[in-house]
Amino acid sequence: MQHKILCKEQLSENVFRIEVEAALIARARKPGQFVIVGVADEYSERIPLTIAGAHPDKGTIELIFQRVGKSTAEMADMNEGDSLGYIVGPLGQPTHVAKVGTVVCVGGGIGNAPLLPIATAMKEAGNKIISIIGARDKGLIILEKEFAAISDELIVVTDDGSYGRKGLVTEPLAEICESVKPDLAIVIGPTIMMKFCCKTTEPFGVHTLVSLNTIMVDGTGMCGGCRVEVGGETKFVCVDGPEFDGHKVDFDQMMRRLGAYKVQEQKALEEYKHKCRFGLKNNE
């Protein structure tokens, strides 16, 4: 199956959106699900990416990804007309979309990408949506327009105050928990941010869903590499998740597991950049 990139767009310094051919996945996918991508060939790493949007009519899906290591750097160097090696999915349990009342959606950095389709589905189900999107600085805020379109209220925060409100997403989140008493919070972003958002909502008894981004291999429950502890039980993020009750997730442990290959990942990225610089790869 061909997975041609039909459209590529840079959303911020390190974040890209691509629209890529994947007809069957476009048809089958539901909000909250992800795919696994092999960027080039059979020896590429298998990386999980959330399906940020789908166009069953055109047979395409959208992926939004942040350049963090070798595989995502390689992907960022691809252009319209190029093809990804393979895409498999849709994987994971879809979000349970229902009318619950007021939903506060908190997105941090690249987390906005997986959050958007979920927030959109929640809106379509008749919920009131309050969105809080945050990033380190103005240049890193992505999808603001899209969130504005589906939110009843949108709060933008940056760590350095270069745009929107200055501070961390946890601050407006605490205020909303206090004033509005939302029926549900959905938080997607860096693990550390999800951890602190869960700490924020817990005292208010606001049920909080998080979407976990553990390291994966197969994505079908076969390897156990994606396991996390949720409420004292071992869960596989690829088949039991990726969404879980954030108040039960052992985030500290998850963060440690995410760092398992730091040394090798860094080396791979350095080598890749080196190759690019010396023109061994034809882009950049």
Place this chain on the structure above:
Amino acid sequence: MDDNKMLEELLEKQAAGELKAKMRYEIPAQDMPVQDGTVRRSNVSEVALGYTELQARLEAMRCLQCKTAPCMKGCPVKIRIRDFVSAIADGDYGKSLAIIKENSLLPAVCGRVCPQEVQCQETCTVGLKFKDVEKSVSIGRLERFVADWGRGEGGVPQVAPETGKKVAVVGAGPGGIVVAADIRRAGHDVTLFEAFHKPGGVLVYGIPEFRLPKAIVAEEIEVLDKMGVKIVCNFIVGRTRTIEELMAEDGFDAVYVGVGAGLPSFMGIDGEQLVGVYSANEYLTRANLMKAYDFGKGADTPIAMSKKVAVLGGGNVAMDSARTAVRLGAEKVYLVYRRSEIEMPARVEEVHHAKEEGVEFCTLQNPKRIIGTEDGMVKSLECLKYELGEPDDSGRRRPIPIEGSEFILDVDTVIVAIGNGANPLIGQTTPGLELNKWGNIIVDDKCKTSLDGVYAGGDIVLGAATVILAMGQGRIAAAAINEFLAE
């Protein structure tokens, strides 16, 4: 005496009808040439090199040509062992291969990975005579010899005229491969769906290159391709399309489910979430399928750079993990198993090879907890010593912990290889499909499931079993599907 001469004399005697059983017993059992134990620690090439022609013929002469051929009863697919062995003795390898292929489509695979000592070779008269199964005629090695002899020469099996019927085979493991071939031969339109980006099932992601070269599996897949089987990778049945959709919307008349037993078991002990704890599935997939041993040299998937590794378990999967760790550069590899060595389910040959490669066997020991460093990495493994008590339900003596015998093994990586359960994905997405309490699909003696037109076999039915059993069920299912479609 020179081996060539020995063979000549034996052949002469045989031709004259003078070759007595006693003389056959005197032919030394032929050893398998192997790569040197120290050399192979640092490469992933195949360990067992295969018989030479002379060795194969001498080994074949050891066969007594028993009238009742008890060996055949031990083979799950009932290969005519006596006859293929006799053809080797005669030097007629083409005939030999043809005989094997009547019953087995993947002899190069089975010859290498079948647990012969508990199958065909267990019941061999020669082994019984010497009261030593290792002295049986080496049926597996002979099978491998002819299969390798015929590699690339097999040609493409004849395909009957198109029938217009469509069959989906789910999972490209050994079972799926056999089913696809058998059904395609009958002229049906076959699509083989595989979740991974490469077909082969456990043969490519689990069993390592040094035991089963991937080129062999690739050749078999190529044959399917030439026969006109459509091979669709990166397609997860139940996710990309459900079985229901395949049948109701995509026009498939029948489905074979051969998705294997892909759900790793963990021990449920403290510390299993530490960095450096792997399921064998993950460790082996990273190493074999993703070629992590070439990380930085073309392969992008990392794997722990372990110095000291503990592998938990005593089956083939544990041996493969331990021997893979050796090849990835570990200085010390412990294999921790709670019973004694005789009870180990792994093949004797694999145990032997693992020892040669320096794997340290810690039998009658069982892990109690995994201890971590402050930043969550594996630091050591606390184990408990065991002794053997009375036989349990499985007939094996029950291991009993010795109180207060705790001790610590310093390791940085722990690989859990204690078995696989049934992956629940197909069950969860296929309403009406009956499963047993362990999640295995229930089938009748023709491998038909509770749903019309849906058949299943291999590990998803049997629980973690063997390649040859998966193939055997595949043949039964294919015959049943062909019959079903003819109606």
